[in-house]
Amino acid sequence: MAQESKDMQEETVPEKTENQQKKGSMPWLGGVVLIIVGVVFLLRQVSGFALDNWWALFILIPAIGSLGNAWREYQHAERRFTSSVRGSLFGGLVMVLIAVIFLFNLNWALFFPAILILSGLGILASSLLKS
Numbered sequence: 001m002a003q004e005s006k007d008m009q010e011e012t013v014p015e016k017t018e019n020q021q022k023k024g025s026m027p028w029l030g031g032v033v034l035i036i037v038g039v040v041f042l043l044r045q046v047s048g049f050a051l052d053n054w055w056a057l058f059i060l061i062p063a064i065g066s067l068g069n070a071w072r073e074y075q076h077a078e079r080r081f082t083s084s085v086r087g088s089l090f091g092g093l094v095m096v097l098i099a100v101i102f103l104f105n106l107n108w109a110l111f112f113p114a115i116l117i118l119s120g121l122g123i124l125a126s127s128l129l130k131s
Contacts, residue, residue, distance in 0.1 A: 029061065029064060029065060029068070032064070033057070033058070033060070033061055033064075036057055036060075037054070037057055040054055040057065041054075051103055051104075052105060053102045053103055053105065054103075055102075056098075056099050056102030056103045057099070057103065059095055059098060059099035059102065060095070060096065060099050062095060063092045063095035063096045063099060064092070065092075066088045066089075066091045066092030066095065067088070067089065067092035067093075067096075069088040069092075070085050070086075070087075070088035070089040070092060073085045073088060081129065083126055083129075083130070086122060086125050086126055086129070087122070087126070089122075090118060090119070090121065090122030090125075091122075093118055094115055094118050094119060094122075097111065097114060097115060097118065098115070
């Protein structure tokens with residue numbers, strides 16, 4: 001009888017839905033961002049290394065999230081390059097490029113075409129590779 005009630009309890013425990021699993025799937029992201037910001041501040045104090053636009057590190061938060069989402073979707077789609085994978089991947093790459101431009105005070109005139117090219121490749125891939 002005790003075994004039957006134990007079996008009943010196990011059956012009534014709901015499994016996590018896909019949305020619930022995705023919510024907590026990257027709890028380490030906040031820690032990584034804090035470590036990166038801390039290292040930048042430490043380098044600035046110790047070696048004189050300076051990033052004038054250190055705030056651009058925070059652009060990397062959604063970029064890393066987008067790239068992580070692309071990887072999860074890729075794994076979930078049985079290693080196929082689906083439209084959701086492409087969207088997250090190209091979006092994350094564009095955000096990383098923008099963050100790098102701000103962080104290192106690079107010339108926008110040189111990198112703006114790269115942003116346009118990445119955006120165009122994303123649109124082209126989405127329209128040609130329907131899946």
